[in-house]
Amino acid sequence: MIDFTSVVLHEIGHGLNYIDTFNYTPSNERGGYGFDFNDDGQITGNERSAGPFGRRLAKKQSDGKFPLLTNESQFFNPSQKLGDALISDSLFFGAEGASRGAEIGDGPTPPKMYAPSNFQDGSSIAHLDEETYPPESPNALMTPRIGTAETNRQPGAILCGQIRDMGWLLGAGCRQYFQEVFAVSVRKVEGKSGSRMISWIEQDNANIQEYIVDRQYFGESFEEIRRVDASKVSGTTLTVEDLGIGAFVFRLRWVKEDGSVETSPEQVRDTITVRDVGTTITDRDEQGRGTVDVSWTVPPGTSSDFVYRVERREGEEGAFRPVGTVLQESDVRDEQTKQYTAERQTPGRYEYRVRAQDESGNAVTSTSRAVEIGFEGDVYALGPYPNPVRETASFDLTARESQSVTVEVYNTIGERVYRDQREVRAQDPTFLSIDASQWASGVYFLRLQGEASVGQTKKMIVVQ
Structure with missing residues (x-):
C-alpha cells in the first residue's frame, strides 16, 4: 500500500512552487523553459521565465563550477546545450538554503536534482534525485517515486532550504536548520519564586559570543534583562531572577563572532502571579459561622504599585466576586506573605483566589483554593x-x-x-x-x- 499522508505532503511541496517550466524535445534534443500562454509554440518576453524554482537550478561542470540554467551566456533558451543539461544527471539546486540543508543531511552539496538521461515529463527536474536520496532517508519526501509501505512525513533539511530560497517563511520544524539557536522554552526554577530558566537548542559550532534575554511586560516593548558572555554559560540555559508578578513574553538574542546580533523567532509566554494560596478556618462564632484566613506569597521583584483583590465564589458554580483588598507598601525584595481575613462566613463551600493588579490595570489571577465550613444536620x-x-x-x-x-x-x-x-x-x-x-x-x-x-x-x- 502507498502511504496517503506522504503523497499529500509531497504534493503540498509542489504547491509551494516546487515546480519547473522546463521542456525537452527528443526530436531535436533541444531544451527550453517558459510558459506558452498562447499555445502557439512560441515563448517570448515575460513568458521566458523559469519560475522561482527553475532560476536556482545549475549544472555541474567538469571544472567544478555550477552555472545556472538561466544564464543565457551558458545555456541559450531554447538550445541543444540546454537540452543536454536537462538529461545530464548533473543538475543541482544552487542556492544558499538548499546547500546548507544538504550539508546537514545526506548527499552532495548543493543537493542533486533528478535529471536522468531519458527525460521524463512530470518527474525530471522538479524532484530530488531518486538514487542520491533513497527511500526512508531524511530527504526522500521530494524524490519522484514512492514505494510500497514507504513513509516520508518530514520535509527534511534540503526541502526546508529550498522553500526558504524561494522566499517562504519557515515554521519551527524547518527553522532549526538555519539558525544557531532555535526551540527556545521557559520553565520555573525549583524553589525560587519569581525566577525562570530560559533554555534553547543550539547548532554545533554556532560560535556565539554573548547571549541576551529580553522581556516584554504586559504587552509593552521588549527590554533587555540579562546579557551574559557565552563562555560563562553552562550548557544552553540562563536563569533570570526576581521577575516579580506579571504576564511576560521572553525572547533570546545572541551576538556572533562578527559582532552581528540575531534574534530567535521563537517567543515564549509565561505568567507569574502570587503562589501558595491557602485557606484556614481559624474561628467559629456562636451561630456556627466561620472566620477564614486567606494567605498567599508574593514573589521577589514585585513592584509596590500592585494591590491584591481577594475574590470569592460561593458553592461550586457561579462567578468570583471581590470581597476585600490588601495593599502593598514597598517593592518586594524577598518573598513576602500576605493575608486577608473573612469573618462571619455562613457554613458551606467557598473558593478564594487573589487577583494582583497594578496601577495601569494590568492583572494576573492566582489559582483558587477551596474551603468548607461544616454544619450539623441537612x-x-x-x-x-x-x-x-x-x-x-x-x-x-x-x-x-x-x-x-x-x-x-x-x-x-x-x-x-x-x-x-x-x-x-x-x-x-x-x-x-x-x-x-x-x-x-x-x-x-x-x-x-x-x-x-x-x-x-x-x-x-x-x-x-
Missing part, C-alpha cells in the same frame, strides 16, 4: 435578622444536598402570610430576604421545609 439556617424586623427579614441558608426549599411565614392564629420556593444548590450558601413592610406588628413563625431535610421553625418579631 440544612443550616441563620436568621431571620434583624430580629425584631421592621421592613425586610433576611436569613442565610445552606443545604447539604441540592434541593427545593419551601419558605413559609405564619402569624399567631395560624394564617399563612408568605410562601416562596427556592432552589438551593449543595453546599452553596444562599441569601434570602422577605418583605415584611406590609405586615402588622406582632409575632410570626418562619418555617423552612426542604425535600430531603427536616423542617425548621424560627420565631420572628415584626415591629412597625
Whole structure:
C-alpha cells in the first residue's frame, strides 16, 4: 500500500512552487523553459521565465563550477546545450538554503536534482534525485517515486532550504536548520519564586559570543534583562531572577563572532502571579459561622504599585466576586506573605483566589483554593435578622444536598402570610430576604421545609 499522508505532503511541496517550466524535445534534443500562454509554440518576453524554482537550478561542470540554467551566456533558451543539461544527471539546486540543508543531511552539496538521461515529463527536474536520496532517508519526501509501505512525513533539511530560497517563511520544524539557536522554552526554577530558566537548542559550532534575554511586560516593548558572555554559560540555559508578578513574553538574542546580533523567532509566554494560596478556618462564632484566613506569597521583584483583590465564589458554580483588598507598601525584595481575613462566613463551600493588579490595570489571577465550613444536620439556617424586623427579614441558608426549599411565614392564629420556593444548590450558601413592610406588628413563625431535610421553625418579631 502507498502511504496517503506522504503523497499529500509531497504534493503540498509542489504547491509551494516546487515546480519547473522546463521542456525537452527528443526530436531535436533541444531544451527550453517558459510558459506558452498562447499555445502557439512560441515563448517570448515575460513568458521566458523559469519560475522561482527553475532560476536556482545549475549544472555541474567538469571544472567544478555550477552555472545556472538561466544564464543565457551558458545555456541559450531554447538550445541543444540546454537540452543536454536537462538529461545530464548533473543538475543541482544552487542556492544558499538548499546547500546548507544538504550539508546537514545526506548527499552532495548543493543537493542533486533528478535529471536522468531519458527525460521524463512530470518527474525530471522538479524532484530530488531518486538514487542520491533513497527511500526512508531524511530527504526522500521530494524524490519522484514512492514505494510500497514507504513513509516520508518530514520535509527534511534540503526541502526546508529550498522553500526558504524561494522566499517562504519557515515554521519551527524547518527553522532549526538555519539558525544557531532555535526551540527556545521557559520553565520555573525549583524553589525560587519569581525566577525562570530560559533554555534553547543550539547548532554545533554556532560560535556565539554573548547571549541576551529580553522581556516584554504586559504587552509593552521588549527590554533587555540579562546579557551574559557565552563562555560563562553552562550548557544552553540562563536563569533570570526576581521577575516579580506579571504576564511576560521572553525572547533570546545572541551576538556572533562578527559582532552581528540575531534574534530567535521563537517567543515564549509565561505568567507569574502570587503562589501558595491557602485557606484556614481559624474561628467559629456562636451561630456556627466561620472566620477564614486567606494567605498567599508574593514573589521577589514585585513592584509596590500592585494591590491584591481577594475574590470569592460561593458553592461550586457561579462567578468570583471581590470581597476585600490588601495593599502593598514597598517593592518586594524577598518573598513576602500576605493575608486577608473573612469573618462571619455562613457554613458551606467557598473558593478564594487573589487577583494582583497594578496601577495601569494590568492583572494576573492566582489559582483558587477551596474551603468548607461544616454544619450539623441537612440544612443550616441563620436568621431571620434583624430580629425584631421592621421592613425586610433576611436569613442565610445552606443545604447539604441540592434541593427545593419551601419558605413559609405564619402569624399567631395560624394564617399563612408568605410562601416562596427556592432552589438551593449543595453546599452553596444562599441569601434570602422577605418583605415584611406590609405586615402588622406582632409575632410570626418562619418555617423552612426542604425535600430531603427536616423542617425548621424560627420565631420572628415584626415591629412597625
